[in-house]
Amino acid sequence: MQIREIEISGYRSLREFQLKLGGITILVGPNGCGKSNIYQAIQLLGSAAHGQFARRVAEEGGVPSLSWAGHRHVSDDHRTRLAIKFDQLQYEMEFGRIAISERPSDGQYGEGLRLFKDDPDIKVETVELTGEKPITLFSRKGNSVRAKNLEGRTVDYPVRLLKNESVLSELREPEKFPELSSLRMLFADWRFYHDFRTDLQSPVRRNQLASMTPVLSHDASDLAAVVATIRTIGSAQEFDQFVDRAFPGVSVSIIEDDGELCLYMEYPGLARPLHARELSDGTLQYLCLLAALLTPRPASFMVFNEPETSMHVDLAQPLAEMIVAASRRSQLLITTHSSELAQHVKAQGNCKIIELEKVAGETVIRGEEVRSARAEVEDDDAAAVRAYRAALKKNEPED
Incomplete structure (x- = not known):
């Protein structure tokens, strides 16, 4: 099952990022444009199937370190959203910090739980069968987990999860929930x-x-x-x-x-x-x-982050040939500084080359129209000022 699209929202420099994939997809851009953020976000998604999601978040500095780092629009969610679309299935996860109201203050476990305050709190997980009328096959909101069984009935899913655990890592009765089992195997097969x-x-x-x-x-x-x-x-x-x-x-x-x-x-x-x-x-x-x-x-999907590192430019040609040969067996995503490598791959095989840049701190695809969060904040402020002045004018006494 090939990946068609990956969506990443609220992750470091990725405010609302959509990436459409081909058999070979190459992300090209300078240092600091966000290539590694894309790599790490996808790797984070893959870690869910191995039961390593919370550990991976901790290794990257905890939820505060992963959150959108730019200016926030008033409508921006403080959650991080990761979604992946295949031909007929879509998986989505939303996570954030544990709500203040749910953070322990005292009690038997309060002091111990405070040690994990930067753990991810998985708010939502869904699996949908896509099409003209999407069908929800699995839905998790907090600790409530529901799924469609083989008979097509929505039932309680038999699993107990910690807030920082993905349901993909705690699969139960896979024969009754084949789509969820299939997704778990796909994610577990990815290589980075x-x-x-x-x-x-x-x-x-x-x-x-x-x-x-x-x-x-x-x-x-x-x-x-x-x-x-x-x-x-x-x-x-x-x-x-x-x-x-x-x-x-x-x-x-x-x-x-x-x-x-x-x-x-x-x-x-x-x-x-x-x-x-x-x-x-x-x-x-x-x-x-x-x-x-x-x-x-x-593997079904392999991701390489800056593979040209420490290699002479003369090796770009044979490396490109290796990539094209491997794409006959696996879907590949490559991030690189090297436009030479990207062009060598393009000359030999069918690949998508996507150029990245940063606009007001946000990672975007070059050429796409982008409205930065800073601009939206400024527009909101300007609108508030206009409304305030209009109200003052309305209340001014008539001469």
Whole structure:
């Protein structure tokens, strides 16, 4: 099931942001335009299926750190809204801070609960069957949870949730609620890659356990195992071709040593192969991306945040070819500073390139008409002043 659209509202620089996706979608923009905010918001949505939603929010600084950071219009909601649309299904979540009236002041658990004051309070979760007449398949408001069963009847959903837990993480009786189960599996299948560590102490440079590993971890700490797995049950020929496209005449080898796997690269003219700890940052970054994109177990949706980091511009062409090849198996979303990478991908495959910019602190798509929150606040103030002056004039005594 491909994602058609993602909506993000009230999240840092994303006041009301709509993103329509294709098979490959590339977000291009300068530092500070909000690319990483989009990446993190989608990653936050994906964490709901793993039971990590509250932890992810805490890692990002708590709800106050995630909220819309710009000027507020009087009609702006203080909640954050995340929504995702597929061909026939739509999932939506709204969360915010725990209401002041519900924050503990005393009692047996009051002091302890105050420690979690910045936890997310999930106000609303819904799943709808879209169409001319949308049908609500699942609805949560606070602790009240209702869902349609196989017979089409709306019943109480058998789950007890904390305020900071998504229902996707506490799925019960999936055979009775297939749409909810399907969404959970989709979200759990998503993969996110950003900022592979390549410093001298990075686990990428060390020997790794010899265990078949079809999916690269988010930090690439199992790179050697994934490369060995691709060579064993995946496309070894395709892997070697992409290595040669980036580094002509160079080959990658994996050697087992006492239960550990060692990654080496053999360069023409050198008397010995180079161990992973000797490779450049850009070379390791390229190998990590190659291992992620050529996985023998493709994900339905993969997101890469600035994959070109630390790589020479000459690697943009083979990286683009890797992205196009992977898009035959997965839907891809890429954020990048590199217009060269975006154009290389566009030249080889059908992709959407979306340019981002900031207007009055708000992340927007370049070319779209935007009315900033600041302008709306100023309009409200101006309207209030006009109304006040009109009232004064009306009450002035006649001569």
